[in-house]
Amino acid sequence: MNTENAKSQMRKGMLEYCILLLLHKGPAYASDIIQQLKEAQLIVVEGTLYPLLTRLKNDRLLKYEWQESTQGPPRKYYALTLDGEEFLRHLDSAWNELTNTVSILRNGIATEPTLS
C-alpha cells in the first residue's frame, strides 16, 4: 500500500467535480483545464481527462465548440450545459456532506487543515 495510490483513489469522483467547478467559471480546452487544475494542486494527465470530458459531453453535462488557435491545431472549448449547472449543484451538496462526515469523524484528531 503506497500513499500515491491512496491519493489517487481519493481523487476518484472528485475529479469530475473539480472539472465542473472549473468550467463553471468559463469555457476551457483540455490543456487549459490541466493547467488550471495544476494551479489548484491537482495533477491530471491527458489519458484521464479526455475520456472524462467525452463522458460528460455524452451525458449532456458539457458541450463544446471548436475554436481556431493562432498557434497549432484548433481546440475544443468545453462549457457547462444547463444540465451541467444543475448537476454541479448536486455535487456541491455531495461534497458538503462528505466534508461534514470527515469533520465529524475527525473529532479528536490533532490535525488542522493546512492553508497553503
Place this chain on the structure above:
Amino acid sequence: MNTENAKSQMRKGMLEYCILLLLHKGPAYASDIIQQLKEAQLIVVEGTLYPLLTRLKNDRLLKYEWQESTQGPPRKYYALTLDGEEFLRHLDSAWNELTNTVSILRNGIATEPTLS
C-alpha cells in the same frame, strides 16, 4: 448519469480514510463501524466494508482480535497498527490538499458549505 453514482464515486478512497479516522478513536467491529459511519452520514454496506477491512489488515494497517459477545457469535475487533497510524497522517495531508483544491476552484461559486 445519476447523482447516486457520482456520490458513490466521490466516496471511493474517502471510505478508507473515514474508517481509519474512526478506528483511530478506538477498536470496533464491522457492525459498529457501519453504525458509526451512518451517524456521520456515510452509508456503507457489508459487501463494501468487509473486503476493505481485510485489505487494510493484509496491508498491515489494521490488526484485529476476536472478542466474545454476550449476544451472538464472536466479533472481530479491528484497531490501527503503528503503520496504520502513520498512514492515517498521510491521508490527513491528502485530504487537506483536496479540500484546499476544491476551495480554490470554488471561488466564485455561490454555494456555502452547510453546517448540518
Place this chain on the structure above:
DNA sequence: AAATATACTTTGCAATACAAGGTACTGAAA
C-alpha cells in the same frame, strides 16, 4: 430440533484513474 438473529465472507459486475501509445493538424526549418 428448528427458527431467528448476529456476524463474517465470497463472487461477479460496473465505474474510473492512469500509463502508454497513437492520430492529426500547423508552421517553420532544411
Place this chain on the structure above:
DNA sequence: TTTCAGTACCTTGTATTGCAAAGTATATTT
C-alpha cells in the same frame, strides 16, 4: 518540397474499488 517540432486530441489495456447478492458459521430462543 520535405522534414521536423509543437500542439491538441483520442484509444487501449490494466488495476483498483464500491456494491449487490448470495453464502457460511455461530449463538440464542422457541
